[in-house]
Amino acid sequence: MSQVFLARADVRGALVGLVLGLALALGLPALPGVGAGLSLRTLTVCAIYALAAAGVGVLYGRLGLVSIMQIGLVAVGGWVTLRIYHATHLPFEVVMVLAALVTAVVGVLVGLPALRLSGLSLAIVTLMVAGALEVLVTYAGFPNGGDGFLGRASGGTLAAIMPRPALGQSDDDFFRYVGVAVVVVLALLRWLLMVRPGRTWAAIRQGEAGAVSLGVNTVAHRLFALAVTSAVTGVAGALLAASSGILDPASFKAQQSVLLFATVLIGGVFSLLGAVIGGLLFYGLPQLLSTVGVDGNLVFVVLGLGLVQAITTTQAGIAGQLGGLWRRLRQPRPRRPREVTA
Amino acid sequence: MSRLTLSGITVRYGGVTPLDDVSLAFESGVCGVIGPNGAGKTTTFNVLSGFALPVAGSVDLDGDDLLAVPAHRRARWGLRRSFQQEQVVRTLTARENVLLAAEHSGSPAADVDRALDYVGLDRPHRLGAELTMFERRLVDIASCVVGAPRLVLLDEPAAGLDPAESEQLLGLITRIPEEVGALVLLVDHDMDLVRAACGTVAVLDFGRRIAAGPTLQVLGSPEVRKAYLGIDEEVTA
Numbered sequence: 001m002s003q004v005f006l007a008r009a010d011v012r013g014a015l016v017g018l019v020l021g022l023a024l025a026l027g028l029p030a031l032p033g034v035g036a037g038l039s040l041r042t043l044t045v046c047a048i049y050a051l052a053a054a055g056v057g058v059l060y061g062r063l064g065l066v067s068i069m070q071i072g073l074v075a076v077g078g079w080v081t082l083r084i085y086h087a088t089h090l091p092f093e094v095v096m097v098l099a100a101l102v103t104a105v106v107g108v109l110v111g112l113p114a115l116r117l118s119g120l121s122l123a124i125v126t127l128m129v130a131g132a133l134e135v136l137v138t139y140a141g142f143p144n145g146g147d148g149f150l151g152r153a154s155g156g157t158l159a160a161i162m163p164r165p166a167l168g169q170s171d172d173d174f175f176r177y178v179g180v181a182v183v184v185v186l187a188l189l190r191w192l193l194m195v196r197p198g199r200t201w202a203a204i205r206q207g208e209a210g211a212v213s214l215g216v217n218t219v220a221h222r223l224f225a226l227a228v229t230s231a232v233t234g235v236a237g238a239l240l241a242a243s244s245g246i247l248d249p250a251s252f253k254a255q256q257s258v259l260l261f262a263t264v265l266i267g268g269v270f271s272l273l274g275a276v277i278g279g280l281l282f283y284g285l286p287q288l289l290s291t292v293g294v295d296g297n298l299v300f301v302v303l304g305l306g307l308v309q310a311i312t313t314t315q316a317g318i319a320g321q322l323g324g325l326w327r328r329l330r331q332p333r334p335r336r337p338r339e340v341t342a
Numbered sequence: 343m344s345r346l347t348l349s350g351i352t353v354r355y356g357g358v359t360p361l362d363d364v365s366l367a368f369e370s371g372v373c374g375v376i377g378p379n380g381a382g383k384t385t386t387f388n389v390l391s392g393f394a395l396p397v398a399g400s401v402d403l404d405g406d407d408l409l410a411v412p413a414h415r416r417a418r419w420g421l422r423r424s425f426q427q428e429q430v431v432r433t434l435t436a437r438e439n440v441l442l443a444a445e446h447s448g449s450p451a452a453d454v455d456r457a458l459d460y461v462g463l464d465r466p467h468r469l470g471a472e473l474t475m476f477e478r479r480l481v482d483i484a485s486c487v488v489g490a491p492r493l494v495l496l497d498e499p500a501a502g503l504d505p506a507e508s509e510q511l512l513g514l515i516t517r518i519p520e521e522v523g524a525l526v527l528l529v530d531h532d533m534d535l536v537r538a539a540c541g542t543v544a545v546l547d548f549g550r551r552i553a554a555g556p557t558l559q560v561l562g563s564p565e566v567r568k569a570y571l572g573i574d575e576e577v578t579a
């Protein structure tokens with residue numbers, strides 16, 4: 001069943017997602033009642049984390065690779081963004097692309113030793129890297145316009161923030177800016193899944209020996225996947241830095257990477273809709289619970305239950321169940337009374 | 343036409359020696375590699391694909407040292423293979439499966455449709471998951487003939503098929519040498535299929551070559567009959 005959601009041939013589904021995504025990105029701020037449960041600022045951050053979630057989802061769903069360092073890579077993207085901005089004052093879009101490239105290099109460097117071994121070794125190495133990155137950003141802090149390589153200004157008065165991009169000054173415009181950026185990046189990722197790299201990743205996931213016998217250099221293609229997903233995660237870091245102009249090391253704890261992996265599993269790893277759901281669960285759910293006055297730790301209980309549900313019932317997650325519902329709604333009368341799956 | 347020579351190949355996995363100083367020569371057409379379960383047939387294919395590294399011996403195809411080519415470069419070099427358990431990618435369409443084989447072996451994409459026509463698979467835009475076992479075996483064959491293969495290895499290509507389907511597959515396999523000019527090695531337990539497809543066979547037993555030569559002559563020899571009687575006893579016991 002889950003295989004249906006992995007089908008790269010589904011061009012129409014991708015186009016529907018693209019149109020709906022753009023409509024949502026541009027139209028949501030104008031809708032009345034937005035901000036009732038979750039503020040537009042919260043939804044903006046959810047959309048940003050959807051990119052990090054997409055990185056996790058593609059690695060796991062398409063290649064069977066477990067990466068537990070994605071939040072650390074968001075921090076890398078954010079750090080590089082702030083560092084380059086304060087040093088050069090280049091336009092945000094240029095800084096964002098540079099940050100994505102640097103984050104891709106970091107991702108590949110982490111994967112290089114691990115991918116020669118097994119999928120499990122990547123999980124262990126990335127978890128350790130997540131811990132190391134947490135320590136590093138806690139110690140070094142994020143650049144705020146000061147001198148030296150770390151770019152830290154000592155006294156509070158000297159600290160500078162990075163302004164939002166020209167096209168996204170107000171909260172409404174910044175949501176639209178982030179929304180369009182997220183949709184564009186997800187669309188590029190979706191395209192990549194439908195062409196040669198996506199085909200190759202599918203073959204690797206199906207079986208190492210089969211892929212090699214077709215002529216696939218599996219290490220090179222896994223590294224390429226790591227580069228692409230890390231770049232996407234670096235974009236998330238850049239957008240996060242732009243949203244408030246400064247970043248707080250406390251947001252990038254290693255446990256957050258574990259939490260993100262869990263929310264992506266719940267959202268669904270076989271479609272990019274799952275990544276969007278993952279972003280909402282990861283950042284939106286805790287906010288929602290705290291606004292209605294529920295203890296923050298309950299998040300772990302809710303997500304724990306969700307994880308058990310996702311793993312035991314369907315591997316396609318919430319996105320997969322929504323997809324199944326959609327297909328059933330479109331075919332009101334099945335020809336056979338009920339398909340028996342043996 | 344190609345000539346493939348394996349000389350003194352020995353493979354060890356810990357205490358097991360699945361191939362023990364095996365020398366084989368194959369020349370043109372479809373050649374059989376037979377033997378009881380665990381004889382070392384798949385291991386022989388794994389040596390040729392680069393999945394099993396021999397501790398001794400060499401492999402030569404028309405003057406090229408095959409063992410010097412890294413496993414993932416061998417498709418580009420002209421090697422194709424199918425597996426005992428077919429490896430059709432479930433999440434790609436049949437056509438995408440063959441396209442993948444073309445892309446990574448450096449073959450023109452235009453060749454994909456020729457390969458699909460060759461096996462006669464209809465509606466190639468269905469997902470691998472939606473294909474029948476027979477159709478997946480057809481995709482396997484199509485992936486093996488795409489581009490300009492020099493050596494095609496088929497490991498029990500008819501496993502899990504009914505007699506009519508095996509018959510149809512047999513026709514496709516026997517035409518591969520004339521269609522694309524490749525040498526074909528065929529592993530199968532179905533002796534009728536082997537007799538119909540292969541001009542020559544090599545017989546392995548417990549990692550050693552026990553016979554080789556023209557098919558009818560080899561299958562009639564007492565030693566080969568004994569090797570197969572061994573299986574029958576195991577099965578009925």
Ligand SMILES: Nc1ncnc2c1ncn2[C@@H]1O[C@H](COP(=O)(O)OP(=O)(O)OP(=O)(O)O)[C@@H](O)[C@H]1O
Pocket residue numbers: 355358359360377378379380381382383384385386426
């Ligand atoms: N990776 C491995 N590690 C250890 N032993 C192995 C490995 N691969 C194969 N063997 C052993 O080598 C021997 C030969 O196996 P092989 O798969 O080549 O047999 P085969 O002739 O293909 O048999 P079958 O007809 O059952 O497919 C068997 O005893 C098998 O258990």
Ligand SMILES: [Mg+2]
Pocket residue numbers: 383384385426497
């Ligand atoms: Mg075998």
